[in-house]
Amino acid sequence: MSSRVRDVVVIGGGHNGLVAACYLARSGLDVELVERDTVLGGAVSTVERWPGVRVDRGSSIHVMVRHTGIVEDLDLGSVGLQYDDVEPWAVLPHPDGAIRFSNDLDLTCASIEASCGGEDATAYRRFVNEWTPRMRAFLDAAERPPTPAGLLRFATRSRPGRRGAARLARSYLSPAEAVVEQRFADPRLRAAIAWWAAQSGPPPHAVGTAPMAGTVALFHLRRPGRPKGGSGRLTEALARRLESFGGTVRVGEAATSIDNGPGGLAVHTVDGDRLPARSVVCACHILETARLTADQDLARTVRVGNGIGIAVRLLTDELPHYQVEADGVHRSMQLLVDSTAQLRQAYGDYLRGEPAADPPVIVMTPSESDRTLAPAGRHVVTVWAQWHPYRLRSGSWQGRADEAADAALATVERWAPGFGAAVLERYVQTPAEIERELALPAGNVMHLEPELDQMFGLRPAPGWSAYRSPHPGVYVCGASTHPGGGVWGASGRSVAAVVEHDLHRRGRRT
Numbered sequence: 001m002s003s004r005v006r007d008v009v010v011i012g013g014g015h016n017g018l019v020a021a022c023y024l025a026r027s028g029l030d031v032e033l034v035e036r037d038t039v040l041g042g043a044v045s046t047v048e049r050w051p052g053v054r055v056d057r058g059s060s061i062h063v064m065v066r067h068t069g070i071v072e073d074l075d076l077g078s079v080g081l082q083y084d085d086v087e088p089w090a091v092l093p094h095p096d097g098a099i100r101f102s103n104d105l106d107l108t109c110a111s112i113e114a115s116c117g118g119e120d121a122t123a124y125r126r127f128v129n130e131w132t133p134r135m136r137a138f139l140d141a142a143e144r145p146p147t148p149a150g151l152l153r154f155a156t157r158s159r160p161g162r163r164g165a166a167r168l169a170r171s172y173l174s175p176a177e178a179v180v181e182q183r184f185a186d187p188r189l190r191a192a193i194a195w196w197a198a199q200s201g202p203p204p205h206a207v208g209t210a211p212m213a214g215t216v217a218l219f220h221l222r223r224p225g226r227p228k229g230g231s232g233r234l235t236e237a238l239a240r241r242l243e244s245f246g247g248t249v250r251v252g253e254a255a256t257s258i259d260n261g262p263g264g265l266a267v268h269t270v271d272g273d274r275l276p277a278r279s280v281v282c283a284c285h286i287l288e289t290a291r292l293t294a295d296q297d298l299a300r301t302v303r304v305g306n307g308i309g310i311a312v313r314l315l316t317d318e319l320p321h322y323q324v325e326a327d328g329v330h331r332s333m334q335l336l337v338d339s340t341a342q343l344r345q346a347y348g349d350y351l352r353g354e355p356a357a358d359p360p361v362i363v364m365t366p367s368e369s370d371r372t373l374a375p376a377g378r379h380v381v382t383v384w385a386q387w388h389p390y391r392l393r394s395g396s397w398q399g400r401a402d403e404a405a406d407a408a409l410a411t412v413e414r415w416a417p418g419f420g421a422a423v424l425e426r427y428v429q430t431p432a433e434i435e436r437e438l439a440l441p442a443g444n445v446m447h448l449e450p451e452l453d454q455m456f457g458l459r460p461a462p463g464w465s466a467y468r469s470p471h472p473g474v475y476v477c478g479a480s481t482h483p484g485g486g487v488w489g490a491s492g493r494s495v496a497a498v499v500e501h502d503l504h505r506r507g508r509r510t
């Protein structure tokens, strides 16, 4: 039993919890972080899945965190984090002509012109130029608590242009699918951008998904990255940095409740320990926060959804060989999608409670450039496929995992004939498995549905946004909060600023 009163206990050692802990400890506060899993990092972690083979458990490609400056600010390079740029960031290796999406807008437009014609190349350049200021405004809004003033600042910085607010609102609220159909003529270009837009979960025909298509502009501002040694190198570096600031980490010790009785605020752990604290930051899923605080209202209010997709992790002795040459294809995210109709069909299967029969996929082949991941002659390949419901209409995920993985691999086989014969091992992460291994309810990799009713000041729920909660001394951050899921770190840094501010104010009063 510990009687020391920490300044802050952080619950959850995902990257957001670790970022929060680092900033709080750097400012001189006494910080302890507890993580239920024996592996630190949550959905930003890498394990030895097969002997000598390092495989990501969740994320692989880091996009947003590279725009935050957190890596540089915490000097994570000096504690072992090294990024490989993902360049080109995506390739559609279509047999009738590949499209190569590079960080360099001119190169991307040249590739689009070669495969789809000059008009689509011009339209893509215009699209990126339109969304660049909006994405800059979005990155800025992501760095601060979501307030009405912040929303106004975001709208102003999005450069509404001559036709003003109504036009801006329309471009944010449109479905991504409508946008690509209005802007581009070639079905390959339409499909590639719509498939990218679907990555956070909602289908591209849903209202309000246009900004997801607009995120292509981000890739022309900065290259995405992949930590050398796997995604988990980011959280390993954060843990090292936290310890260098004097913070402590307990792994394999879940928080079981937060109590704020007469004895003061404290976190109880599964090992029977009681950790008194002046503040508690919940960096876990918001449903877990609801459980820890016994807040039934919160648990009823949030919408987790019904899963998004599956990840099939492979060990192979060959990379996929596509039918068309595209320089750097194996360094990129390989978008294997036929058409926007294929996306609709896969989403239709999902709505019926069935795994997609013909899923679009993204293939990632990190060991092509990072030889620390697998022995010589072997490759680590991830195949991400959508959509796959957590709650199935018939059967269980245990019984249907192979069928869903086979369908995803059939897509790869169609684009890269012969690939199936290269597979030596496979590990299937169904929505149920993602929930079990990573404590992500319903296998939602973004924690909560990223739709308009759960974004900005409404994420995770009214009264819980801006990183404070209705429970005195209890704060929240992570993918369940603004600005949402993905490898980002923004909410971790923001909650640290809020806690520091409140502790300082309380300190002045006492």
Ligand SMILES: Cc1cc2nc3c(=O)[nH]c(=O)nc-3n(C[C@H](O)[C@H](O)[C@H](O)COP(=O)(O)OP(=O)(O)OC[C@H]3O[C@@H](n4cnc5c(N)ncnc54)[C@H](O)[C@@H]3O)c2cc1C
Residues within 6 Å of the ligand: 011, 012, 013, 014, 015, 016, 017, 034, 035, 036, 037, 040, 041, 042, 043, 044, 057, 058, 059, 060, 061, 062, 063, 064, 253, 254, 255, 256, 283, 284, 285, 288, 311, 429, 434, 438, 439, 440, 445, 446, 447, 477, 478, 479, 480, 484, 485, 486, 487, 488
């Ligand atoms: C298969 C998959 C692929 C993905 N691919 C990408 C990608 O390529 N790019 C990208 O940007 N994003 C990707 N994502 C999404 C991204 O990884 C997540 O949205 C993000 O990492 C969430 O981070 P977080 O720190 O907010 O929360 P989490 O990573 O969910 O961390 C929360 C932590 O809290 C811990 N916890 C829970 N309950 C307790 C408790 N009671 N006590 C103590 N600890 C507790 C959990 O174990 C976990 O470690 C992917 C996710 C998955 C699952």
